[in-house]
Amino acid sequence: MTEPTLIELAIFADYFQFYVQDEAANEDFGEKWTDESVERQLAVAEFSAAIGTARNMTVPVVLSVHAEAPAEDFAEWDMVNECSISVRSDTLIIAGCTDHLPNAPRVPIAPGTYRVRVSYSGLDSLSEDGVEGDDFYRLQLWPAPLAEIAVRKARTVAAD
Template sequence: MQKRYEIFADYHQFYLWDHGEMPDTALDYSEDDLRRRVKTAPFLVVIQPERNMSVPVELDIVDAPPDEALDLWDHVVEASLDLPSGRLEIHECTGGSIDILSVAPGTYRVRACFGGLTTLTDDRLDGEDHYRLILWPAPSAPLAVIKHYADPRL
């Protein structure tokens, strides 16, 4: 399954969560969380885009880990997400629900790919940044930064 969205990333974040659990998103953030650009909590993965604007997001739900060239992306992180209800919800931070997708109940791995980060203007309001999220069934595992991007302007 493949979907495309324009998601308003107010406060530089949007959420993937289990619709049946409706987890609390009032989380404390560390400097490490901000550098990783992804934060997790039970039943929740927070994606932290670079712009505080609407951003293009592609979502793929697949059966197995993706075999994709990571050199196409600036930053790549993987995290686990428990979806016991079998209902994946994509939700804006200050907006509402974007979509609710039916999946097999269970634990998934989420690969968050961040591209076009070098195109951002100095005020970080404009750019060609784009995001791809890939989910597949997998046992729970710690959050892992696969490829790290450090903005040379910061």
């Protein structure tokens, strides 16, 4: 089995979100952010996914591309969601919503349909002013048929 392609990034999550998208995508997420998608911190279009973040700051993101579905290691994560996106070009972009796309990180990828697993950790670690935190976002992609959005591990919020 081949090792997955792995890239570590620091993405400016302006408006508390960043995108993973086909380089050719030009989708509007204005109507994709419903109450349900805000709660799961994931909005999805045909060629891209918007990942909601705990902070409106630069956040750590790790993206890996796998030949098949990676092992399920949900216990250590605050929340895990999955969605599907289609890739028409041969390039995936990871960018904040206000980033200048020509400068955004790119990952070569074969055209096709992919499953995207988003794992979130440290969501409750923010400083009082919301600037500092240990939030972390892992994206895992693998070739798979189109499928519905799935909440694989729901976030549990501690009672005050």
